[in-house]
Amino acid sequence: MAIRTETIRAAAVAGRFYPAAADKLSATVENCLNQGMTQPPGRVRALLAPHAGYVCSGLVAGAAFAALRGLPEDDRVVYLLGPAHYKAVHGVGLSSARAFATPLGEAPVAAEQTTKLLNAGLAHIDDLAHAPEHCLEVELPFLQCALTGRFAIVPMLLDDEVDLPALAEFLAEELMLHPIDLLVVSSDLSHHHPYEEAVRRDRHLLGAIQAGNISAVRHGEACGRIPICCLLLIAKRLDWRAHILAYANSGDTCGSRYDVVGYGAAAFTESC
Numbered sequence: 442m443a444i445r446t447e448t449i450r451a452a453a454v455a456g457r458f459y460p461a462a463a464d465k466l467s468a469t470v471e472n473c474l475n476q477g478m479t480q481p482p483g484r485v486r487a488l489l490a491p492h493a494g495y496v497c498s499g500l501v502a503g504a505a506f507a508a509l510r511g512l513p514e515d516d517r518v519v520y521l522l523g524p525a526h527y528k529a530v531h532g533v534g535l536s537s538a539r540a541f542a543t544p545l546g547e548a549p550v551a552a553e554q555t556t557k558l559l560n561a562g563l564a565h566i567d568d569l570a571h572a573p574e575h576c577l578e579v580e581l582p583f584l585q586c587a588l589t590g591r592f593a594i595v596p597m598l599l600d601d602e603v604d605l606p607a608l609a610e611f612l613a614e615e616l617m618l619h620p621i622d623l624l625v626v627s628s629d630l631s632h633h634h635p636y637e638e639a640v641r642r643d644r645h646l647l648g649a650i651q652a653g654n655i656s657a658v659r660h661g662e663a664c665g666r667i668p669i670c671c672l673l674l675i676a677k678r679l680d681w682r683a684h685i686l687a688y689a690n691s692g693d694t695c696g697s698r699y700d701v702v703g704y705g706a707a708a709f710t711e712s713c
Contacts (some may be wrong), residue, residue, distance in 0.1 A: 450538035450551060450568075450596075454575045455656035458494040459582060463544040469495055470586045473503025481684035483510055483710030486616065487624040487672055489650065490583070491704035492523065493574040493663075498629070498704040504687035506583035514590040515621045518551045520612060523576035524670035525598040525628035531609065534567030534573075534598040535559065536555065536568040541596060542576065545585045551593035554615065558595070563608050576627040576665070584625070599667045609674035617679060624671045628642025628648050630703030636692040643688060643703035650684045650707060672709065681709040 449549055453460040460469055477500065478675060490505040491498035525534060535555055540547035554558065559562040571577075578580045585593060597607075616622055631642040649657035655673045687706040692698035 448538045448711045449488055450536055450541045450571060451637060452542050452544065453573050454578055458478055458579050461525070461544055466544050466582055467586065469499065470582050471578060473499045473682050474507045474583070474686060476500055476633070477507040477687060477706070478502030479504065479507070479686055480511060480707045481686065481710050483682060483712055484507060485512065485708050486711050487676070489530060489628060489669065489672070489705060489707040490580055491629050491706070492579045492627045493691070493702060493704065494628060497702070500659050500694070501689050501704040502580070502583055505708065506587040508686065508708040509517060512588065512687065516591045516621065518554055518622045519584060519593045520590050520597065520622070520624045521577050521580060522597045522599060522624065522626070522671060524668060525574065525600050525663045526576060526664070527573050528567070528570040529572045530598050530600050531568050532600070532602045532604070533558070533564035534563045534570045536596050537566045537568055538615035541580065541594065543585065544583045545582050548581050548585065549593045551595050552589050554595045558611070561611055563604065563611055564597065567598065571596065575631045580625055580627050580670060596683045599671065601667060603669070605671055605674060609671050611645050612671070613675045613678040616675065624672060624675065626665060626668045628663045628669055628703050631662045632664070632699050632702050636690065636698035636701055639690050639692070639701045643690065645707060647685050647705050647707070648690060653683065654679055656686055666706040676709050679711065680695055681711050684708045684710065
């Protein structure tokens with residue numbers, strides 16, 4: 442099976458989750474990146490970033506993507522994993538589009554890697570799930586601003602029916618064969634707790650991510666816990682180290698402290 446389409450997946454949440462005007466969007470993303478310039482030790486191979494509206498989680502996302510600023514200007518593939526919020530995908534849902542659009546331009550889809558996933562029987566096309574989905578789209582302007590070289594994406598929506606060990610093994614092999622390629626997992630943390638309880642739960646989850654405790658993450662509240670578990674399996678296989686870069690919740694940034702959503706940023710590195 443091969444992907445052959447001229448379809449462009451249109452931006453679904455521009456003007457709601459982030460600015461629709463290119464100049465304002467670029468300035469917003471650059472501001473978030475410039476406030477998160479902590480560089481973890483080692484070569485960055487993967488990120489965990491939140492996916493709420495930028496007014497709520499943009500600074501935390503900026504702390505994650507700022508870790509990419511030192512990467513060489515190479516052509517690379519970015520595997521972009523997130524949870525399916527609007528439609529069950531029954532495993533892994535891919536897109537048949539040739540590109541995903543944002544106000545900053547088009548992010549091309551990596552047709553070769555998408556086809557390999559399809560031929561391996563690990564995923565299928567689900568454009569209906571991708572059409573309204575925000576969790577991958579909101580990461581794209583950060584990639585467009587943070588990466589200096591060209592990149593193509595493999596947009597992947599996951600749910601509980603995914604064969605996690607098989608998918609993680611496939612991605613680990615690809616990332617080992619292509620050491621400039623990246624993996625980005627999109628997830629928020631706890632949802633709908635009072636501030637202090639949210640902080641307690643989120644700190645526990647971030648500690649589990651740093652420790653590689655897949656069971657604790659699987660039983661946690663992160664909406665992207667399945668993609669996070671995939672990342673942790675890959676990190677274990679390739680001996681990557683997790684670094685927590687930032688944490689905040691909506692009570693800190695955009696709302697009340699009675700009912701908050703948590704946001705975390707992490708980078709995974711390998712030894713240089």
